Amino acid sequence: MMDDLLSDFIAETRETLEAIAGEIVAWEAAPGDRSRLDSIFRFVHTVKGSCGFLDLPRLERLSHAAEDVLADVRDDRRKPDARLVTAVLAIIDRISELTEAIDSGHALPDGDDHILIAALSEAEVSVAEESPATAIAVPANRGVARSIRLPVDLLDRMMAGVSDMVLARNELSRKLREVGIQSGIEVAFERLSLCIAEMRDSITRTRMARIEHLFTALPRLVRDISSELGKQVTLRIDGGDVELDREMIEMIRDPLTHIVRNAIDHGIERPEDRLLAGKPAIGTLDVCARQVGNHILIEILDDGRGIDADRLVRKAIDNDVITEEAASRLGWDAKLQLIFSPGLSTAQSVTAISGRGVGMDVVRANVEKIGGTVEVESVPGRGVHLTMRVPMTLTIIPALTVSCGGQHFAIPRSAIDEIVRVGGDAVRPAKLGGADVVFIRGVRLPVVALANVIGADDGGDHLHMVVLKLSGGNRYALAVDAVHDHEELVVKPAAPIIMACGIYGGTTLPDNSRPMLLLDIAAIAERAGVDWKTGGRDLADDNVEALVEPHDPILLFRDLDGTERAIPLALVERIEDCFAGAISERAGRVRLVHEGRMIPLLSCGVPITAPKVRVLRMNDGTAEIAYAIDTVIDIAPVEVALHRAATPGLVAGVMLVEDRPVEMLDSFWMFAEVAQAETPVECKPLCLLADDDAWTRKVLAPLVEAAGYRVAFDDSGAAPDLVIAGDAATGELSAPTLRLRMTSEPVDASDPSLWRYDRPALLAELQRHRTRRNAA
């Protein structure tokens, strides 16, 4: 009898503690909030009452002391300052520890209960305490629903029972099909099926809990971390009423905690740094949950400094996670993905909060383990947006069955991007450095043959592929022998010895009663050695682009430096041989004298030494250019998947032509390059450099010219569009004037002049005036 009472007390206290954690922090932020104070008071009061009855003297002493103080606050005999709140929190923490200790049967050393109690007393109250570091917006209390308390393992047993019922029904269905069923039985069987399905739904719902259970701990967590780090954070929580599987809630508790810690520790800056960056001193952390189909999205947004992707890349290179060469090809998103690489942390130093070792890689691994994904977006200086996507329930998942080596396997639907069949132009297999790849609508993906992974005979056809999407955005194609059905499967964890194989996520029993293995697609990618870092990376969207329309032929040629390059054939007007004597270099530009005209000649940069040179003549409709080459190789009708070069330049990117890397010339860049240089001098704006001295002529003038201006050193000629003068110069000037000063610091705030070596500001001004002139 006593034991029952005690376990009820423990369960109740534990639950109230969880619910009250947010209230306490909210009360600290708004000590005047009477309703928060009341609920905390009720809690300690209840604990005190129960303790007396159950004979738990330590708990009684603690709760009694807290109750007294809170009663004083309620009666306005004391002001709830930060110190008092901290002391009450300490008491509540101790109550929580003691409760757990009673439950586990371990004794908790008596220790410093009296110190905690003493901390409550008024004498201890010091005058100056910093203002509360955290403000919490906690939704108002909701009404209590009619409910009963059930042990979770009973629910688990019920769920297991229903799962077994589904399987038994499947088996019966198969047996009925074998013997050939009569219509009467069929109707009865259908009814049974319906009942089981409904029952399964409602039992599944009993396992559901509001995600609030997870969120209630956050206010306290945020308060503790931010005050420890001297940061100020407002936590905003939304979507606490979203429901998901209790077990799932437990599984995402650690990843969520870690992400929140990271956001405050590495993301949100100190108040002074925030003010310097022009942000409010108090950072904002948003945590919200919503349901999308069978998934729950949990988003964590902070407005901190964001992820420094370049520093991430440098670290990755230092730690040999990625080669420098591969890093140079990564786009912004791809760089951000490096945060999920093992052993990387963006913070300069290891801190007590985020610690070392547990990185985002672990977070992602844990979320993937339960069939979820984690994605990250970040704008430097603006913050980080992390999205965790997890299935609503662990037990029943929609899956696709495939076969390989004569055996069926299941793949979680959530991981599948698309199912393709090799053939035609849209899905083309190829070899790249000995590895299998496939081009799907021009996007290259690494191929993993399931047969190789499971050690079955690999026919090598790879006709059927399932494109799988890992969290983090990486994709790969899994080659299988055949693709079968979509099924809803009851997935159970496999025995440890089978999980230890490292490629399975669990077992399931489909309708045919033959056990089937669920593939762990992330582990398979890892085992197959899909190397995302060095070229195997999914080169989709931003860094692959079909510059050439499908079947638009390209001209392959050997360039002067021996490299194989290509250009869309449609751009090439003629291929001609010219004498080297016809090439002249004037004003830094190489030109080809041809048929009485001067045609700008571009080349890859290797000097032309042969007496004759072959040129490609191109025309964009208004301008004509020539490009010097060695020999023409071929005209190839290829559909190109171009891997964009990191920086704009002569070469737009690299593509594969018959398994050879070929550089594609950037015709846009070439024409733009020529067009800029060829702008007639008269059209350029005129800049008057008022101070005719050596510095102006030798240092300033070239800069101004490079920015697209003509320069003059006296105002005898045409009216200038812009005047640049030293700060010593005086007098009325007719045109807009840019003043340069000798010192880097302005004289006062109203000083509009620029430091003469502030190159970015100078160039920006030059650009602005030129644009303004053109617009006029």
Next chain:
Amino acid sequence: MMTDLYLIVEIDGQKAVLPASCIESVVEMGEVTPVPCAPRHVLGLFALRSRVMTVIDTRAALGADVRPGGRAVQAVIVTMGDHLYGFVVDHVDDVVPIDGAPAPARALLSPGWAAMSAGILEHDGMPMIVLDVDALISGKPTALAA
């Protein structure tokens, strides 16, 4: 004196006993779903009363030749840590009460048997090797210190 129930089985021509306390039943098994990449002694998966059972080939675990597959075989069903296992044995004999606790083996067992045994018991004047269920499942000796 302590008396426990044991099941006598025959593996690779050798009689041995399994503690009856962990045994659920003995069944005839049909075709097993293989588990690629699993250790050699894991024969595969089998559905038993709508539950997925992991089938262990005791001969392979003991380092003997793997049984030729195909025909229905007898399996001893054991539950360990929420999971169901089936030990495929050559022959299931009988459940017998045996007195006393297993004693360390004095005879030199073959390495396979030594790794999978939890001691020796006397039954009708015959020494019987007590099989270590955990070791059979993992394919490795349970604890080297014991």
